[in-house]
Amino acid sequence: MALLKGNAVVGQSGGPTAAINATLSGVIRGVSSENSLIGKLYGMKNGIEGFMKEDFSDLSSFFDNEKKLKSLEETPSSFLGSCRMKLPKLSDDDRIYVKVFSIFEKYDIKYFYYIGGNDSMDTVMKLDGYAKKIGYEIKIIGVPKTIDNDIPITDHTPGYGSAAKFVATAVKEIARDSSVYTLKSVTIVEIMGRDSGWLTAAAALPKALTGKGADLVYLPERVFDEERFIRSVEEKLDTCPHVVVAVSEGIKYKNGRYVAEGLKNEVEDDFGHKILAGVARSLERMIKKEIGCKVRAVELNVLQRCSAHILSLTDVKESIRVGKRAVIYSVSGQSGKMMAFRRREGKYRVDIVAVDVSLAANKVKYVPDEFINENGDGVTEKCIEYVKPLIAGERKIKYEDGMPVHITLE
């Protein structure tokens, strides 16, 4: 196999996470190890959207020391900016592809790394398909990231561990906060995850591992039944005056309607995903009406994906590693692949493999039945064992003036 020499470009796409920049750091580190093949590493601003405008920055020269890379790994949210642009079908209109590939040529780009979720893997798949169609030699690799953990094929996704650590910690602290008075109370914590309940499942950890946390956990993988919910809360209140409920924003009734719909008009994002808010408020209203006790709704909101002050060390290390590995796979000739984790049996360890990106693009991985309890209001031991190692360890963050230090491209 002939070695492919040229420049590389990296982009970030979709919703940001607290560890997405650790993967970027991994790509930068990986490229710098391959400097016999790869010249410059360009960063595309705002993903493929900025790429089309040739909005590049020279990452190789900006990240010229270890201190900057460490800071990048502790900076939440997409350092390069993000986008939600979806490429047209290859058969529909190839003007956009002609444009992209002319830019590849102009900048002598032979390596393309895209860090993103299910939708971003679609971009990787289409670009790789077009390259093969026109016989353009370029290596295109997708690196997964999402707090939702809903990408198939990979054991878990970079970014999930840190979000799960924040959720588990916040729920543990909220359970403490909600139990100081003698008055009966219900606290509802709303957690992100439109279609899959992975992040909400992390809310089950504090109770399972330390005895205090969320007493009831509702994932979108199970139909929500209002009557059964009220009965379960009442039963819990009988034994403990303070009940904590963790609920996914995406839970639905039997008729397919979102529980959150009762309160808010739906909006759709560019991909046609419904934007939801307010399930905790819906449950709050039910409890006020049916039980009448004190009740509080807490939305963890964007803090779930940007709380880089409490990063899972496991997640950060793996996020860096997967970025590095993307570069190694690309120079070894792979293209149209997504990096994926394979968990070994026994003591927690993962291997990184390259899988065909079409296996992940536009697909969703749900929490499996064996991870959800019989009542549909909690998770199983197996689920706890799955999540536990992903939130393990703490990255020691650098602070200045009492706040975490972030790095900016300027």
Add this chain to the structure above:
Amino acid sequence: MALLKGNAVVGQSGGPTAAINATLSGVIRGVSSENSLIGKLYGMKNGIEGFMKEDFSDLSSFFDNEKKLKSLEETPSSFLGSCRMKLPKLSDDDRIYVKVFSIFEKYDIKYFYYIGGNDSMDTVMKLDGYAKKIGYEIKIIGVPKTIDNDIPITDHTPGYGSAAKFVATAVKEIARDSSVYTLKSVTIVEIMGRDSGWLTAAAALPKALTGKGADLVYLPERVFDEERFIRSVEEKLDTCPHVVVAVSEGIKYKNGRYVAEGLKNEVEDDFGHKILAGVARSLERMIKKEIGCKVRAVELNVLQRCSAHILSLTDVKESIRVGKRAVIYSVSGQSGKMMAFRRREGKYRVDIVAVDVSLAANKVKYVPDEFINENGDGVTEKCIEYVKPLIAGERKIKYEDGMPVHITLE
């Protein structure tokens, strides 16, 4: 002066903070240093409410090692539980006082420490007043705590620094999160503090000290004007596509109505029931209607007061110190006093003094004019200099299974 020998009791009251248990640890440490005078240290469950039921635990024997005390200092929310019970006026009905003092006698209690906010200082004042009235020898000391920082006389309150550190950090992270897309957007962060804007003022720190954070900051000390608000947001959007607004839950219109209760802005559920949304939701709707750009409301909610995973080291140290000092002042003969911080000129340092509790009880300290900018949409340099040292330093927290370790009385 004859030395007063006997037992001691400590309680926690009002809303919890992330550092209130550090003060409890200080009291425990203080009492153990005074073991020639003080025998047992009882902890009253749920403040004066549990005291009336003689619901005590023996803290001296439970906290028998340093490890437990350290864990207590990292546990958020009131370890002993809390209450919101207010004692009647001394002149109205003394039955409750007769009961309290009979319990003092029964348990040979000569020292009484109460950790709480403005209302709890009222309890300290009244109990001390009654003791003096009937000539019962007991030393009653109040130790301030509140995330609101609204207790007069003291430079600041234990608990504020950690809450302010969380707010500053969260706003810094949210500002990152909200700026990844090219689309114009406004993010509104709702912060606790119904009457005083101290905690909201902390949201101004990231922008002032690091260049990125909240662009507009609204405190309840200034009347809120909707038109001016929309104009300010539009002006900010002209220079930067991503605007972050920090707002206190308690801001009001000129007519005295809370912005959070604006009738026009109330949400209706399926049954036409009006749901009172928070102030962030009110501002969200204003912006959607008047500007029409993407807008997101984020409520920091109870995380502000219970996020013990990101404690200000300054706050924790001072919280312990003020608890210890309460014991020292009491054995030196003081009673009816509240512990207060006095800030020295120059490099940040505080002294702890005992002030007459009546100066603080039931009173509120507002953010002074010199701390608020002319437009009423931000804070001054002087305010930043005031808050900055209070969030300084990080307590290294113990983690287990990926989550912070908390201690429980069992």
